[in-house]
Amino acid sequence: MTDIPMRGGSAGASGDAPFDAVSTFERHRAELKASKRVWNMLTLGAFTIALGLSIWISNFYPERLAEGVPRIFEYFATILPDLQWDQLFEGRDAQGNAVPGSITFWYTDFWTYVELLLETILMAITATLLGAAVAFVLSFPAAANLAPNGWAYWFSRRFLEFCRGVPEILLALVFVFAIGIGPLAGVLAIAIHTGGALGKLFAEVNENASDRPVEGITAVGGSWTERMLYGVVPQVMPNFFSYAMLRFEINVRASSIIGFVGAGGIGAELNRVISFYSDDRVLAVLILVILMVTIIDLISEDIRHRFIGKENF
Amino acid sequence: MLKLDKLTRRFGDNLAVSDANLTIPDGQMVGIIGRSGAGKSTLLRLLNRLIDPSDGQILFGDNDIARLKGKELRAWRSDCAMIFQQFNLVGRLDVVTNVLTGRLHDMPAWRTVAQVFTPRERAFAIQALDRLGMAHTALQRAETLSGGQQQRVAIARALAQEPKILLADEPIASLDPMNAKVVMDALRDINRQDGITVICNLHTLDTARSYCDRIVGMQDGRIVFDGTPDLLTNAMAREIYGAEAEEAFNEAATSTAIPTSEPVPARVPA
Amino acid sequence: MRMASIDTVDAGQIAAVRATHPRAFRTGLDEVRKWAPWVIAIAYVIGSLIYFDVHLLFQASERALRLLRAMVVWEDMANWQYANIYKGIAQTLAMAFLGTLLGTIGSLFVGFLAAKNVMPIRIVRQMVRRFLDVLRGIDQLVWGLVFVRAVGLGPLAGVLAIFISDLGTLSKLYSEAIENIDRKQVEGVRATGAGPFAVIRYGYLPQVLPVFISQSLYFWESNTRSATILGIVGAGGIGMILIERFRAQLYDQVFFVVLNVLVLIFAIDWLSKRIRLWAIGEKSH
Ligand SMILES: Nc1ncnc2c1ncn2[C@@H]1O[C@H](COP(=O)(O)OP(=O)(O)OP(=O)(O)O)[C@@H](O)[C@H]1O
Ligand SMILES: [Mg+2]
Numbered sequence: 072m073t074d075i076p077m078r079g080g081s082a083g084a085s086g087d088a089p090f091d092a093v094s095t096f097e098r099h100r101a102e103l104k105a106s107k108r109v110w111n112m113l114t115l116g117a118f119t120i121a122l123g124l125s126i127w128i129s130n131f132y133p134e135r136l137a138e139g140v141p142r143i144f145e146y147f148a149t150i151l152p153d154l155q156w157d158q159l160f161e162g163r164d165a166q167g168n169a170v171p172g173s174i175t176f177w178y179t180d181f182w183t184y185v186e187l188l189l190e191t192i193l194m195a196i197t198a199t200l201l202g203a204a205v206a207f208v209l210s211f212p213a214a215a216n217l218a219p220n221g222w223a224y225w226f227s228r229r230f231l232e233f234c235r236g237v238p239e240i241l242l243a244l245v246f247v248f249a250i251g252i253g254p255l256a257g258v259l260a261i262a263i264h265t266g267g268a269l270g271k272l273f274a275e276v277n278e279n280a281s282d283r284p285v286e287g288i289t290a291v292g293g294s295w296t297e298r299m300l301y302g303v304v305p306q307v308m309p310n311f312f313s314y315a316m317l318r319f320e321i322n323v324r325a326s327s328i329i330g331f332v333g334a335g336g337i338g339a340e341l342n343r344v345i346s347f348y349s350d351d352r353v354l355a356v357l358i359l360v361i362l363m364v365t366i367i368d369l370i371s372e373d374i375r376h377r378f379i380g381k382e383n384f
Numbered sequence: 385m386l387k388l389d390k391l392t393r394r395f396g397d398n399l400a401v402s403d404a405n406l407t408i409p410d411g412q413m414v415g416i417i418g419r420s421g422a423g424k425s426t427l428l429r430l431l432n433r434l435i436d437p438s439d440g441q442i443l444f445g446d447n448d449i450a451r452l453k454g455k456e457l458r459a460w461r462s463d464c465a466m467i468f469q470q471f472n473l474v475g476r477l478d479v480v481t482n483v484l485t486g487r488l489h490d491m492p493a494w495r496t497v498a499q500v501f502t503p504r505e506r507a508f509a510i511q512a513l514d515r516l517g518m519a520h521t522a523l524q525r526a527e528t529l530s531g532g533q534q535q536r537v538a539i540a541r542a543l544a545q546e547p548k549i550l551l552a553d554e555p556i557a558s559l560d561p562m563n564a565k566v567v568m569d570a571l572r573d574i575n576r577q578d579g580i581t582v583i584c585n586l587h588t589l590d591t592a593r594s595y596c597d598r599i600v601g602m603q604d605g606r607i608v609f610d611g612t613p614d615l616l617t618n619a620m621a622r623e624i625y626g627a628e629a630e631e632a633f634n635e636a637a638t639s640t641a642i643p644t645s646e647p648v649p650a651r652v653p654a
Numbered sequence: 655m656r657m658a659s660i661d662t663v664d665a666g667q668i669a670a671v672r673a674t675h676p677r678a679f680r681t682g683l684d685e686v687r688k689w690a691p692w693v694i695a696i697a698y699v700i701g702s703l704i705y706f707d708v709h710l711l712f713q714a715s716e717r718a719l720r721l722l723r724a725m726v727v728w729e730d731m732a733n734w735q736y737a738n739i740y741k742g743i744a745q746t747l748a749m750a751f752l753g754t755l756l757g758t759i760g761s762l763f764v765g766f767l768a769a770k771n772v773m774p775i776r777i778v779r780q781m782v783r784r785f786l787d788v789l790r791g792i793d794q795l796v797w798g799l800v801f802v803r804a805v806g807l808g809p810l811a812g813v814l815a816i817f818i819s820d821l822g823t824l825s826k827l828y829s830e831a832i833e834n835i836d837r838k839q840v841e842g843v844r845a846t847g848a849g850p851f852a853v854i855r856y857g858y859l860p861q862v863l864p865v866f867i868s869q870s871l872y873f874w875e876s877n878t879r880s881a882t883i884l885g886i887v888g889a890g891g892i893g894m895i896l897i898e899r900f901r902a903q904l905y906d907q908v909f910f911v912v913l914n915v916l917v918l919i920f921a922i923d924w925l926s927k928r929i930r931l932w933a934i935g936e937k938s939h
Contacts, residue, residue, distance in 0.1 A: 139805035250713075327793065328793045
């Protein structure tokens with residue numbers, strides 16, 4: 072109690088205390104600025120070194136760019152279809168041959184592509200469902216507030232981390248080796264990755280769920296499973312659904328390229344046309360893939376919005 | 385008969401409930417009072433075993449409740465229903481399903497997982513709701529009800545458990561006087577008509593006095609008063625509540641005494 | 655009106671309650687509505703798995719065992735050409751760094767062009783946006799393949815693929831951030847009579863820079879992951895070594911490389927988190 076007036080008194084009496092404060096402040100500021108400058112220099116240095124190294128390692132030299140960039144445009148020119156207005160909508164002639172310059176000619180393999188696109192979508196749906204099921208089951212032990220014990224928490228966390236840590240295409244490579252070329256490898260790879268990615272998100276949703284309903288179910292004598300099913304699931308289901316739909320959109324993209332390593336879907340065809348031909352077929356497949364992805368996105372978005380609308384009456 | 389023997393619960397160095405001894409015969413309506421932090425909630429949670437005791441025994445008949453584990457523990461919880469201040473219903477489930485969760489303990493696992501309830505269980509749940517005047521809301525989502533209505537649904541859920549004991553942790557603390565009275569009347573009816581033991585944490589003194597057969601006062605985790613309402617003198621009450629006395633005696637706040645209703649007998653003069 | 659026990663609820667009482675509260679009991683239609691989604695989903699998964707030849711999975715034991723063995727039994731470790739492996743990893747890092755940097759620089763321009771409040775000319779904005787949609791519609795791996803065709807095998811194709819796909823996504827995120835800024839601060843700068851570039855420099859950038867930095871750091875993380883697999887199509891990096899050795903059936907080496915990649919990814923995640931914390935004081939995740 073006594074030191075307050077004393078402090079006030081000394082400051083007023085001597086009069087040099089404010090001066091001291093200002094000079095101290097100035098000194099601190101100078102030090103801070105100096106240390107900041109050092110930091111900035113260091114950062115800039117590290118950045119420059121990283122940039123130099125990166126350019127050197129990846130051969131990103133002006134002459135290579137000057138040489139390569141025109142070729143990119145040349146390449147894009149070669150994949151444009153040679154369409155003619157007057158023949159654009161010509162069908163097939165008597166021998167069943169398409170007329171060059173018509174869309175029919177450009178899309179000679181249309182139905183093959185459509186079949187592969189459908190397979191791609193089926194793969195995405197199956198993988199999303201399988202992955203979401205795994206994610207659902209593991210998201211409860213992987214939520215810090217719900218885990219029945221430390222072991223279950225640790226194992227489910229690590230397992231989910233592993234599943235989402237390994238890139239899909241790498242998993243697909245392994246599955247293609249183990250079970251052969253075909254969509255099953257792709258489905259399994261995407262499903263595993265989905266399980267990991269969704270599992271983490273689901274667990275986060277669970278951790279944010281209110282624990283009052285859970286306590287209510289505990290108090291009526293509910294087991295752990297009943298606490299989850301009655302106390303947590305009704306709260307988190309709408310979020311789970313939205314996340315799963317978003318993941319589905321991502322998975323459609325994934326399953327359209329997973330065929331690069333032979334794991335089914337349109338990817339194999341995409342890989343084939345890009346690697347072996349540089350003509351209008353490349354663009355034909357690319358357009359279809361973009362269309363599919365866009366349409367699926369629109370549908371999925373619509374479903375999500377409708378679902379959310381219904382949830383809120 | 386429920387018997388607490390040297391029941392103790394520590395949180396770190398903090399003794400939330402310390403050496404509580406209490407014998408509660410079947411069918412009694414007990415009010416627990418005490419200031420905030422006295423350990424009332426902790427005591428009820430110990431009884432329902434939402435938390436584990438650090439020491440001591442809880443005897444129900446010859447069973448030591450404090451030692452129960454797993455299936456037997458869940459069986460005890462289903463025998464010993466709990467009502468919460470914040471109702472703790474599952475907001476996104478409809479009212480009748482919330483009441484049906486009171487039956488979970490007696491259902492085979494496949495039915496609980498598949499959420500399949502028999503017509504008999506449904507009829508029983510509706511009867512429980514009807515008793516609290518809530519049957520007309522059966523298909524509404526619980527979160528769409530008012531606080532007082534939710535608390536009545538919570539009591540219906542407790543009834544669906546067919547409990548031997550009913551614990552209520554400040555059941556009226558977040559309700560207005562009108563709803564508070566409805567809820568306290570319901571608890572008293574359950575106690576009188578079904579002979580279920582009711583143990584109820586209360587914040588206001590007049591409510592405890594007017595509804596309970598017996599009042600237990602807690603202070604810093606210890607039981608400092610135990611007796612009928614008329615034994616609880618004003619001086620005693622002031623000591624139990626300490627600094628919060630004014631608030632507890634203030635009947636306007638969260639009390640069941642509604643101005644229009646006839647005065648409740650054992651009132652504390654202001 | 656004391657409550658009877660559930661055992662005494664007889665058929666008559668059930669019927670009485672059913673009569674007064676019919677909707678509390680489930681009809682056949684209710685049951686169908688409840689179970690149909692499950693039945694459909696499960697039937698679909700089983701059906702599609704059969705269509706995808708799920709039986710192959712159960713015939714794979716011999717090869718799967720070989721893979722599992724390779725995880726633990728590492729042979730001939732002296733001849734694993736580690737230099738090659740670490741060169742690949744260095745390439746991966748370089749590709750991700752350079753690709754993200756170029757993508758960020760490009761998005762700085764394109765993002766402003768696509769933002770409603772900066773680019774008033776509708777037609778330009780729309781064209782920029784459709785262009786970005788196309789960039790995003792094509793997967794990074796496909797871009798990788800295309801650039802391999804255009805500029806040849808190697809990391810350059812990878813850098814370009816990362817750059818192009820980042821341009822598509824980052825520009826969109828940047829433009830959204832720009833559209834969400836506080837208008838008053840911009841107005842304040844404009845009121846001083848500043849030209850358009852000064853308005854962007856002093857009005858917009860201070861507000862959006864933290865978002866930009868944070869987004870770009872996330873992309874750096876994610877590009878490090880994708881740069882590890884771009885090599886599968888020949889676009890440089892560790893992926894090329896991975897697939898070479900996989901094709902040569904050197905599974906123990908593949909496993910070793912994968913372990914290295916995982917360590918690398920964790921390290922970059924950690925580093926990116928630190929940088930974000932240091933640069934903008936944002937608590938990550
Ligand atoms: N989970 C917990 N962890 C740590 N301390 C706790 C916990 N629960 C209760 N306590 C402590 O135990 C003591 C008793 O708390 P309790 O909730 O039982 O009081 P109360 O009488 O119910 O108070 P109120 O009237 O405010 O509800 C308090 O000091 C509280 O801080
Ligand atoms: Mg309490």
